[in-house]
Amino acid sequence: MIVILASGLDREARDLANSWKAYDARILTAEDLHRPGWAFRPDDGAQDGTCVVAGSVVGAKDIELALTCRPSVLPEELTSLHPEERQYVAAEMTAFLVAWLTSLTCPVFNRPTATSLCGPAWSVEHWRIQVVRCGGRWARTGADLRSACVIGDQCFNAPNDRLERVLRQLAIAANVRFLRALCNSESVVSVSSLPRCDTHQLRDAILRDAGLAP
Amino acid sequence: MDAVRSALRDLGREAVFLDQRRNSSMRVRLKPSRRGDVNGSISSAGEVLNLGEIGSAYIRPIETRKAMPEPDVEGKALQHAIAVDTTLIAWSDLTSAQVVNRPSAMASNHSKPYQASLIRNLGFRTPRTLITTDPAAASQFVKSHACVVYKSISGVRSVVSRLSGSDPEALQDVANCPTQFQEYIDGHEVRVHVVGRTTISTKIDSAASDYRYAHLTDASVTMEPIAIDESLSAKCVKMASAMGLHLAGIDFRVSPSGDWYCLEVNPSPGFTFYEAATGQAIGRAVAELLCELAQENCGDGTPRNGSSG
Numbered sequence: 001m002i003v004i005l006a007s008g009l010d011r012e013a014r015d016l017a018n019s020w021k022a023y024d025a026r027i028l029t030a031e032d033l034h035r036p037g038w039a040f041r042p043d044d045g046a047q048d049g050t051c052v053v054a055g056s057v058v059g060a061k062d063i064e065l066a067l068t069c070r071p072s073v074l075p076e077e078l079t080s081l082h083p084e085e086r087q088y089v090a091a092e093m094t095a096f097l098v099a100w101l102t103s104l105t106c107p108v109f110n111r112p113t114a115t116s117l118c119g120p121a122w123s124v125e126h127w128r129i130q131v132v133r134c135g136g137r138w139a140r141t142g143a144d145l146r147s148a149c150v151i152g153d154q155c156f157n158a159p160n161d162r163l164e165r166v167l168r169q170l171a172i173a174a175n176v177r178f179l180r181a182l183c184n185s186e187s188v189v190s191v192s193s194l195p196r197c198d199t200h201q202l203r204d205a206i207l208r209d210a211g212l213a214p
Numbered sequence: 215m216d217a218v219r220s221a222l223r224d225l226g227r228e229a230v231f232l233d234q235r236r237n238s239s240m241r242v243r244l245k246p247s248r249r250g251d252v253n254g255s256i257s258s259a260g261e262v263l264n265l266g267e268i269g270s271a272y273i274r275p276i277e278t279r280k281a282m283p284e285p286d287v288e289g290k291a292l293q294h295a296i297a298v299d300t301t302l303i304a305w306s307d308l309t310s311a312q313v314v315n316r317p318s319a320m321a322s323n324h325s326k327p328y329q330a331s332l333i334r335n336l337g338f339r340t341p342r343t344l345i346t347t348d349p350a351a352a353s354q355f356v357k358s359h360a361c362v363v364y365k366s367i368s369g370v371r372s373v374v375s376r377l378s379g380s381d382p383e384a385l386q387d388v389a390n391c392p393t394q395f396q397e398y399i400d401g402h403e404v405r406v407h408v409v410g411r412t413t414i415s416t417k418i419d420s421a422a423s424d425y426r427y428a429h430l431t432d433a434s435v436t437m438e439p440i441a442i443d444e445s446l447s448a449k450c451v452k453m454a455s456a457m458g459l460h461l462a463g464i465d466f467r468v469s470p471s472g473d474w475y476c477l478e479v480n481p482s483p484g485f486t487f488y489e490a491a492t493g494q495a496i497g498r499a500v501a502e503l504l505c506e507l508a509q510e511n512c513g514d515g516t517p518r519n520g521s522s523g
Contacts, residue, residue, distance in 0.1 A: 033347070033391070033392060034347065034389065034390050034391055035347060035389065036347050036348050036349065036388075036389040037347060037348055038345070038346055038347040038348060038392055039344065039345075039346045039348050039351040040327075040344070040345045040346070040392075041342075041343065041344055041345075042327045042330055042331055042343050042345070043334070043340070043342060043343060050348075052347070081390070087370075088370055089390070089391045091368040091369075091370045092366060092367045092368050092370070092391055092392065093391065093392065094325075094368065095324060095325035095326065095327075095328070095366075095367040095368035095369075096325070096327070096345055096367045096392040098324070098325040098328045099325050099326075099327035099328040099330075099331065099345070099367070100345075102328055102331065103331065112328075113318075113321065114321035114322045114323075114324045114325055114328055114329075115321045115324055120318075122304075123300045123301075123303065123304055125244065125300060125301050125304040126303075126304040126307065126308070128246070129244065129246040129252055129304060129308050130308075132246040132247070132248060133246060133248065133250055135248060
């Protein structure tokens, strides 16, 4: 089973789940976190526990790949709760998922950090400095932008070899297996560690990196 | 913060205090280099601080909005203040100056079970824990332990409460949100402050489930300095170092049979609570650490500025 952590309203996540139907891909939403069925004993690891995915209770050991398409659970998503409780419950759910995702032994794109469910919660300023440290240039805007992507050991659609080296270095600095950047021919304009797989090429690369496809 | 500033003054050391409440009048510029340095400057009220001159920094940031004086809490002033904080956080994580503590290192206790896994990996015992939305699993966990506490998973509303065994109905509520249950360890608490390579330890006796909030239940709290084993002290220093922390407040619960359970590592400890009760000079130790780190950080041996904020 592939688990995609995303909002139920995330159309791209739904498309991705549909394209990975053969792998039993399902979306784990915030609603799943307030349904009975989660049991996580941190001392034993997540694999021995149960979780709720798309409304069904499943064994965490059945998850072969987790893809996190959100940095946190947002209070605004918890519409069934009293407004005063939403912020606290969202923080609790996010903190829980950080520990649970960290504990999973299957491939996770991207592994969480203490402040984000998907890689580091770096500010634009932090990414800018890291890009320069990796030998690249940063621009606030640019024309002819293209979206380049690092997945594991592969880099897709980088404008040139120099920027490919920069992006590979950046993924190592951020300790992520998935990294996406908007670039022009000279510079990086923005970076994100949230997986967005809008082409078959990127979806297949993730499956290969996770060992689910040849 | 005041305790450290005061101790730095007593040591005759120069420190610059950056007040978050004055963010709206600050300008911060960072200049990264390919060699990895992050220099730049902070200017405020006509004065300019060269970030490259900072040898060590002690930071205790709070949420920007909470730090802002009332008239500035909306609009452009707030946006500017958030941008200043964000830039300073990036600098704190990336500068070659020594920072007590770097924001990325301080983040681990935003998720208590995540931090507990780090603690276990570093060789400390932690209480048995279950996080669940399943009332039956919660009930089973409660039955299998003599006494159980529940506590928040995040750093929000971080109060520990003992579960009353006579109220099984309350366990139905866990379906609303993952809830953390932990076996209650009978005994007393010990707070070990790691300051650089040294430790300062305080024993706490209280009937309250969470001694920090003992006043809410009229429970008494007594605190006294204690000496801990050298090997345990070294292990605490090693754990703080592995978590990237120069300063940490490590909470232990010690069972009547002498087993030590690590409950939490506080990366921004409010040490004056313990200092006031025991007279232990923790603020002075932090100030000395900042001086030492500034000295180490400067290749030619010339002390650089300390900074706090």
